[in-house]
Amino acid sequence: MSKKENRGRSQQPSRRQVLKYSAAAALATPFISRAWANTVEINMLAWYGHGEPDMVGAFEEANNVKFKPKYYAGGDNMLGLIAQSPPGTYDIILSDGEFVQQLNAAGYIEPLDAGDYPFDDMLYEDFTKFPGHWDGDTLYSMMLRFGHLGVSYNKNAISEEEAMSYSCFWKPEIKGKVGHFDWHLPSLGMMSLYNGNGAGLWDLDDAKWEKVQETTLSLRPQVGGFFDYGGTFNSLKNGEMQAMVGIGDWITGVLEKDGAPVASVVPKEGGIQWTESYCIGKGTEKADIVKKFIQYMLSPEGQVKSAQMAAYPGFCITKGGRALLNEVDPKEAKRTGQVDGMANDPITLIKEGRIHYRDIPVQQSLEDWNDFWSEYKNA
Amino acid sequence: MGTKETEKKKRGFETFAVVWRVPLIAWQTVFFLGPLLFMVAMSFFVVKNYRMREAFEFVSWAKMLGRHTFWDAYGYTLLLAVCSTVIVSLIAFPAAYALAFKTSATVRRWAIFLLVVPFFTSYLVRIFSWYVVLAESGPVNSVLGFFGLGPFTMLNTMFGTMVGYATLTLPLVVILQTVSLANIDNRFIEAAHNLGCGAFRTIHAVIVPMAKTGLVIAALFCFILSFGDFVSPYYLGGSKPPTLAILIIDTTKSGQQWPRAAVVAVMMMLTLFTVAFSSIWYAYRKRGSR
Structure with missing residues (x-):
């Protein structure tokens, strides 16, 4: 046999090698599958973006877990999804703050141990006893982040001064260019604020509710469309809509970072706060790892991830989170006013009484508001 | 051949035919009739605390049919679907005519293949492409601006919805019309010409009746697809005003009112059944029509 042939043959695996590797592969298989089997799946019910890698990737890697998110839009949509699922379907639920009470009343969530969470590090006193999150002394939901809704506008069509009042939505120059985020609660809440209902914006007697409907209907000729999450982004980005009712920095912030000439302000009539909170689903067998995840998201690192969330940003609720954000991303901290002493610091706005927590209607049912919303869209 | 043997053969043939029909019947029962009956039943259920409960109540029917919102959406959906059917059929006909009578069989085959190609891409993706194309800052308005025209608002309008419907239905309508026209015996057209018919009269008196x-x-x-479509009126029409498909989404999104959504769906099905049966009756009304 020539050297060349010998070399060629030595590069091919021998029968003994093939057997050896096959045996090794066969023996290793159970360990591989066991490693896979050990990955715990966490079923999450949340607004879009909360189960994406930028939010949960690092935690998944460090704890050998995998999040399986189911996304919803709107608190009543969330309640419906839970109501139609067997107990224990969702291990963790990200709820809008105003719907936590209903989750608790329906028995969909587990109580939490307040000692597990950093209540001594909260940026604002209210956040430690956030409405609806406690039942007596029992904690049911842990606030994660918040944001403010007001006037969202295209800077080329509306000046900042004009945007300081909801009346800019009626500006004749933007007829047909006013969009609505397609959810009745924030839009009608803003109309209620415009009517001067202030802190009582959700507690409307018949006369006030009638007036809110009138005001809303008067805006209808200005409206160019009703949009979901993607449509809201697109229509503001391509300039199709010059102002948007029912949103805030959670959408314009993403576009602004992308270079679009859009912004959001809290007008003089006041703004609405959206609040997102974590709950542990009733009947889950993964309460321990879910608790660990909530603790992680409330750590400074988790709070920064939330503030920088790719889908939509939210304000930090802890001092540690804000401090780290100022350190690692001062530009974003400044853009959103999350710097102590800034005039548009979200905490300052709350303290000044310009912000009202989003709630559900007090004297009407959600169904009444939704029925009117359908009529309004058809008007 | 004896009578017994003939009967035996006939029975054998019937069994053979029935066996071949079974998959279709089973499919229709499991995936069409079953869900349809469930949907009708669901329209009588009730929702309490976001949870649907079995019942036999007419509240959802009374609530939906008693609201002008429903009838407005119904009228608008019907209008859009009729407009889409007329416009798309008229746009498709010249193309189908050219493919059927003015091109070779090879070109026709290629054209039909190319008409199928759009279906390789998701309809939603195609609609979002229109979102860019039809925007006020998009390419269409840029070209028009070059000639000193516009900008025109095309998104969030009825025009936008029609563009979406055409995206969905036009290729299919062209294919169906082409196949139908290509089946016409050319000798009839030649005879019409020999008898002095002009091009338009030939189309009107010979081609259209035969096809x-x-x-x-x-x-x-075209009507069925447009009537039930959610994507175009929502994304290109701006949900302004809502169609029945959008009303279904709105109804389920808030309060999880599936029974009310079922009422809307049943009304849509009744409309489609009526239109479909009337159309088929009209299509096959005369003997010898193609």
């Missing part, structure tokens, strides 16, 4: 069945079926498909 009537295919043309009506094509229009029917």
Whole structure:
């Protein structure tokens, strides 16, 4: 046999090698599958973006877990999804703050141990006893982040001064260019604020509710469309809509970072706060790892991830989170006013009484508001 | 051959035919009739605390049919679907005519293949592409601006919705019309010409009547797809005003009112059944029509 042939043959695996590797592969298989089997799946019910890698990737890697998110839009949509699922379907639920009470009343969530969470590090006193999150002394939901809704506008069509009042939505120059985020609660809440209902914006007697409907209907000729999450982004980005009712920095912030000439302000009539909170689903067998995840998201690192969330940003609720954000991303901290002493610091706005927590209607049912919303869209 | 043997053969043939029909019947029962009956039943259920409960109550029917919102959406949906059917059929006909009579069989085959190609891409993706194209800052308005025209608002309008419907239905309608026209015996057209018919009269008096069945079926498909579509009126029409498909989404999104959504769906099905049966009756009304 020539050297060349010998070399060629030595590069091919021998029968003994093939057997050896096959045996090794066969023996290793159970360990591989066991490693896979050990990955715990966490079923999450949340607004879009909360189960994406930028939010949960690092935690998944460090704890050998995998999040399986189911996304919803709107608190009543969330309640419906839970109501139609067997107990224990969702291990963790990200709820809008105003719907936590209903989750608790329906028995969909587990109580939490307040000692597990950093209540001594909260940026604002209210956040430690956030409405609806406690039942007596029992904690049911842990606030994660918040944001403010007001006037969202295209800077080329509306000046900042004009945007300081909801009346800019009626500006004749933007007829047909006013969009609505397609959810009745924030839009009608803003109309209620415009009517001067202030802190009582959700507690409307018949006369006030009638007036809110009138005001809303008067805006209808200005409206160019009703949009979901993607449509809201697109229509503001391509300039199709010059102002948007029912949103805030959670959408314009993403576009602004992308270079679009859009912004959001809290007008003089006041703004609405959206609040997102974590709950542990009733009947889950993964309460321990879910608790660990909530603790992680409330750590400074988790709070920064939330503030920088790719889908939509939210304000930090802890001092540690804000401090780290100022350190690692001062530009974003400044853009959103999350710097102590800034005039548009979200905490300052709350303290000044310009912000009202989003709630559900007090004297009407959600169904009444939704029925009117359908009529309004058809008007 | 004896009578017994003939009967035996006939029975054997029937069994053979029935066996071949079974998959279709089973499919229709499991995936169409079953869900349809469940949907009708669901329209009588009730929702309490976001949870649907079995019942036999007419509250959802009374609530939906008693609201002008429903009837407004119904009228608008019907209008959009009829407009889409007429416009798409008229746009498709010249193309189908050219493919059927003015091109070789090879070109026709290639054209039909190319008409199928759009279906390789998701309809939603195609609609979002229109979102860019039709925007005020998009390419269409840029070209028009070059000639000193516009900008025109095309998104969030009825025009936008029509563009979406055409994206969905036009290729299919062209294919169905082409196949239908290509089946016409050319000798009839030649005879019409020999008898002194001009091009338009030939189309009107010979081609359209002979291809009537295919043309009506094509229009029917266009109507059905447009009537039930959610994507175009929502994304290109801006949900302004809502169609029945959007009303279903709105109804379920808030309060999880599936029974009310079922009422809307049942009304849509009744409309489609009526239109489909009327169209088919019309298409096959005359003997000898194609």
